[in-house]
Amino acid sequence: MMGHSHALSGAAVWLAVAPALVALPGALGHPELAAITGPVLSPPELVAGAVVCAGAAMLPDLDHPSATIAQTFGPVTWLLSKGVNFVSGGHRHATHSLLFSSLAGVGAYLLGGHYAVARDILVVLMIGLAIRALGIGVPGKTLTSAVVNVALTAGLFVTFMTLGVTYSWLGPAIGVGCLVHVIGDCLTERGCPVLWPIKGRWLLPWDMGIKTGKAFEKQFLGPALSIVVIALLCLRLMPA
Template sequence: MSVVMGPTHAMSGAAVGLAVAQLLPEQWGGVSTVQETFLYAGLAAGAALLPDLDSPQATVSRSFGPISQFLSRTVENTAQGFVNFTRAKKDPKCRNGHRTLTHTVWFALATGVAATALIGTYGKPAVIGLLFVLLGLALRGLLPEWSKKADWLVLTAVSAALAYGAWYFIPSDSFGLVLGSAVAVGCLTHIVGDMATKQGVPILAPLIYFRGKRWGKFQLPKFLSITAGGAGDKLLLTAFSALVVAQISLLASGDIAALLTELTGR
């Protein structure tokens, strides 16, 4: 199957998250400190795996043991049923929910709104819960070799520690906006990445007809298509990794310069 691998999705989420965090106005979900910028990137990296919750074999579905496996099968079956309920005459019958409902722009926007609403309703417990899930996914995606060797219970414990640490060391009155926009950015990055594969994604389904279909797939030109584990996938992973390193270096140098300015009084 022509899919982008989990590490590539996570790294692209981190790269885009670092950039968006600095470009968004603070009142729209942007951040005001370097620490919050890194947190935003981590959340976007984790959220960049969420659309693949419709596949039991995906990284996100294996991240939290039987709980995420059960959730993944539920999402896959729900997506399959939804596609068959809304499909047009030209749409073939859906026999697998992967790359359907969760690979639309509406899903990305809905997850961002849902995250913000949860925090607005439940406050601290919702923040810590979302941090736990998203940072745990980021660990899986950004550290694939370590996460493969580690037991899912170990990963769960590390995720919990990171979530509480993020809440404790980076308190923010705008956590709802920050989390919500990071989730939407990560999901959108994943969906755009999957458009670069031969299978494509129904990014505007089911509201927009495409070639007489509600679930028509959008994709980049065939000569730009990539496959999982292939040269294109590895090239993308390398490019996004370089972007992350470059942005971190710039952020670190700016932080050091600010510190030196403060110390010297200049």
């Protein structure tokens, strides 16, 4: 699946499930669990969550150093990608699993809850990945695109800060983003090792899987996901 399909589906799923997710501790009679999901989301937090979840929906593909996503922040993300590729055993291995999604979510929750600087770095990285995935930049100009990305990322991060966004929901947003990526790739012809380290690829039967980057994804799925994200944003942000 292409980067922007992953990012858009991450944003769509977060906008769809986030309000229910933060209401869950109260509904279950365990308000103490709100420490994990965060309190009621303000509109800027909902938008910030959608951006972070979109970025997190790119994370599993950091196992692919030649993918455009690895060039988001030049050598920084390229090196990160090289490391992820080496540790995870290559493209579409460990990072495309339930285990990775869970560890990414728990790791982000623990890191973000204890170290403000680490939390901010994570948020900035997720914003940068989301902007890159949506194809915002100058075609064919890697360096200029990286500069545009850094400027936009910084602008969004400062805007969120000014609007009083807190990141108590960072762990769930990152976990959900990675999971959305894994599900998305399961819908493609190559599938994913969902239960890694247990062997076996999960994919649709009878060769029904989406062919990455082909007409269906570019001409139907991408536009459809964009409409869903815009519709959900209107639904969530418009006063009742």
